[in-house]
Amino acid sequence: EADIYQTPRYLVIGTGKKITLECSQTMGHDKMYWYQQDPGMELHLIHYSYGVNSTEKGDLSSESTVSRIRTEHFPLTLESARPSHTSQYLCASSESQTPRRGETQYFGPGTRLLVL
Amino acid sequence: KNQVEQSPQSLIILEGKNCTLQCNYTVSPFSNLRWYKQDTGRGPVSLTIMTFSENTKSNGRYTATLDADTKQSSLHITASQLSDSASYICVVSDRGSTLGRLYFGRGTQLTVWP
Numbered sequence: 001e002a003d004i005y006q007t008p009r010y011l012v013i014g015t016g017k018k019i020t021l022e023c024s025q026t027m028g029h030d031k032m033y034w035y036q037q038d039p040g041m042e043l044h045l046i047h048y049s050y051g052v053n054s055t056e057k058g059d060l061s062s063e064s065t066v067s068r069i070r071t072e073h074f075p076l077t078l079e080s081a082r083p084s085h086t087s088q089y090l091c092a093s094s095e096s097q098t099p100r101r102g103e104t105q106y107f108g109p110g111t112r113l114l115v116l
Numbered sequence: 117k118n119q120v121e122q123s124p125q126s127l128i129i130l131e132g133k134n135c136t137l138q139c140n141y142t143v144s145p146f147s148n149l150r151w152y153k154q155d156t157g158r159g160p161v162s163l164t165i166m167t168f169s170e171n172t173k174s175n176g177r178y179t180a181t182l183d184a185d186t187k188q189s190s191l192h193i194t195a196s197q198l199s200d201s202a203s204y205i206c207v208v209s210d211r212g213s214t215l216g217r218l219y220f221g222r223g224t225q226l227t228v229w230p
Contacts (some may be wrong), residue, residue, distance in 0.1 A: 002163070040125075040222060042205075042220040042223070043205075045218070090160075101178070104150070104162050106162075107159025107160045108159050109158050110158065111158050112157070
């Protein structure tokens with residue numbers, strides 16, 4: 001069982017509200033990721049971080065922003081939520097291994113967001 | 117275009133039966149392939165990981181195979197249990213970037229009935 005946590009698990013919010021999805025891990029991993037997943041669809045990378053003060057946008061364009069002030073914490077913020085943001089958001093972390101072996105990402109339980 | 121395709125999209129089997137899930141990919145250059153299990157409302161959990169030189173990898177009742185020549189992988193579940201009901205996701209990593217880019221399949225939704 002991975003030590004990576006997300007809160008809230010479920011969130012229903014009105015259009016235009018500002019929200020922050022929390023993600024924290026206690027494994028000391030340098031790398032952290034945010035994915036968006038719609039039902040029956042593949043995960044899409046929206047943000048990632050290689051370490052403190054390092055953040056990058058992923059493959060899927062997202063209006064959200066992230067910050068990495070502490071190693072264990074990687075919050076995602078939506079300044080003005082819209083119904084199109086309704087989705088499941090998954091946080092993950094990994095530690096560097098050999099290039100050939102690759103890295104196993106450990107996922108949090110996810111946050112299901114519904115924007116009305 | 118790098119892609120990961122999984123089949124079937126969904127599968128229903130009776131408890132105790134075996135099943136095999138398929139994954140075809142076009143990711144290049146290939147680094148490794150993982151199978152994840154995602155329970156409803158939870159994050160994915162890694163089951164197996166295979167590199168280019170590995171043909172098979174087992175984890176309890178789960179056995180994954182990899183044919184790097186045909187770019188195909190399968191996940192075989194033996195003596196299925198109700199707790200096996202989940203989405204099984206095939207994830208392929210490339211060696212083309214320092215990120216170790218991951219390509220996700222859409223998953224096979226497995227339902228095990230008593």
